[in-house]
Amino acid sequence: MSIETLTWTGFLPATSPETAPFWDAANKGVFLLQRCPDCGKTQYHYRALCSHCWSDRIEDFPSSGNGTVWTYSVVYRNNSPGYNEKTPYVVGLVELEGGVKIVTNIIGGDPEQVTFGTKVELMFAVAENGQAIPLFRVVDPSDIRDRIEAGLVDQDGTRMVQRMDEADVDLSVLLPIDWGPDFTTPTPITAVVDAMFDIADAHPRRLVPFGGIDPRRPQAAELVTEWFGRGARGLKLYPSCGWDPTSDAATEIYAICEANRRPVLFHTGHPLPLLDAKRSNPLLLAEIARSFPGMPIWVGHAGAPVWWDEALELAEAGPNVRLEMSVWLWDDSDHDAEIAFTRKILEAGTAVGFDRIIYGTDHVSGSKVRGDEFLRCVTDMFRRLPQHAQALGATIDADSLAAIMGGTAMRDLEAAGHRMV
Numbered sequence: 001m002s003i004e005t006l007t008w009t010g011f012l013p014a015t016s017p018e019t020a021p022f023w024d025a026a027n028k029g030v031f032l033l034q035r036c037p038d039c040g041k042t043q044y045h046y047r048a049l050c051s052h053c054w055s056d057r058i059e060d061f062p063s064s065g066n067g068t069v070w071t072y073s074v075v076y077r078n079n080s081p082g083y084n085e086k087t088p089y090v091v092g093l094v095e096l097e098g099g100v101k102i103v104t105n106i107i108g109g110d111p112e113q114v115t116f117g118t119k120v121e122l123m124f125a126v127a128e129n130g131q132a133i134p135l136f137r138v139v140d141p142s143d144i145r146d147r148i149e150a151g152l153v154d155q156d157g158t159r160m161v162q163r164m165d166e167a168d169v170d171l172s173v174l175l176p177i178d179w180g181p182d183f184t185t186p187t188p189i190t191a192v193v194d195a196m197f198d199i200a201d202a203h204p205r206r207l208v209p210f211g212g213i214d215p216r217r218p219q220a221a222e223l224v225t226e227w228f229g230r231g232a233r234g235l236k237l238y239p240s241c242g243w244d245p246t247s248d249a250a251t252e253i254y255a256i257c258e259a260n261r262r263p264v265l266f267h268t269g270h271p272l273p274l275l276d277a278k279r280s281n282p283l284l285l286a287e288i289a290r291s292f293p294g295m296p297i298w299v300g301h302a303g304a305p306v307w308w309d310e311a312l313e314l315a316e317a318g319p320n321v322r323l324e325m326s327v328w329l330w331d332d333s334d335h336d337a338e339i340a341f342t343r344k345i346l347e348a349g350t351a352v353g354f355d356r357i358i359y360g361t362d363h364v365s366g367s368k369v370r371g372d373e374f375l376r377c378v379t380d381m382f383r384r385l386p387q388h389a390q391a392l393g394a395t396i397d398a399d400s401l402a403a404i405m406g407g408t409a410m411r412d413l414e415a416a417g418h419r420m421v
Helices: 020-026 141-150 158-167 189-202 220-230 248-259 282-291 308-315 335-352 374-383 385-391 398-415
Strands: 003-008 032-035 059-062 066-075 089-096 101-107 119-127 132-138 172-174 207-209 235-237 264-267 297-300 321-324
Touching: 020 032, 020 059, 020 132, 066 101, 158 374, 172 189, 189 207, 189 220, 220 248, 235 248, 248 282, 282 297, 282 308, 297 308, 308 321, 308 335, 321 335, 321 398, 335 385, 374 398, 385 398
Parallel strands: 003 119, 101 132, 172 207, 235 264, 264 297, 297 321
Antiparallel strands: 032 059, 066 089, 066 119, 089 101, 119 132
């Protein structure tokens, strides 16, 4: 989250050594929540102990910054210094992804237009003493989409392949996003997928095309069938855009994927801003995994950062489920983060086998999204898994690492018809 140029003129927070990590993180544009590994609860306000079970093993993690107005009040009069000139303004209770609620100022747009369920996103204003203060603003769907897409452009895939060469990555999967009918877009999804095919055709040894569809679209099943006929080796699906993954329209598409032996990557975990986080829970896919045993399910992001246990439970539901592990590591992840990630890999390897884990980075080759070193940096972290496992008294052997780093994904892609030409 960026720190805006807004100036905070209200009351300043009372800080203490206990809450200092929260406010230090805020100055870096990060809003910290906490999770208790003993009882599994998430909490805010920031404190040294779990407020549910009193454990002192509380862990910090960054909020996605996406939230929904749970309740609110429009303030028309406030004579306190720093507030009167702001009236009318909105004070609301915002429910963040993960379930915690925060009392905050809500800015942006007409205060009279804020209502229950309004989508908001995190931002920061800076006080006179330099402290960043979190607050939330109302967001417009098209504005969010435009800001996200602004830095995604890699017109012909050249930057992507260059980054792959630098990271010694042989093959990457192209994953188009269909925002669905709830979000206006100037480019139809058919044109997006057509462009993806063109990019993949320009780099046939390096880039593998997937399709992407919202099942609510007219002729969605026909489009998926057409794309498979043109060489799409799988499908990227994003239920958080507003559709039910167990709907009849969705199951019709799964049947096509199963008949064509195509893997489906479902987004799970924190979604992009404005989208419905409740539809990102991996356990929503459990019945799908059982009903379509011939369809490989790639659990995108493996529920990161809040639904790891649910993702692992889903993987245990059937041998057709794989855990795709992108976004658990980032290019600024430190040694402790690598060790925590290794523990997850070992846990999954014990529960379902290392051949059910898929290396992924969520790399975007647009110049404004990921740094030039991102892909190489995160890939090297995956390659260090064996040495971190050894330090933990465990083993990830060469065959297991090979499965994680591409063997499992390649097996699914080859079953879908892909060949390294």
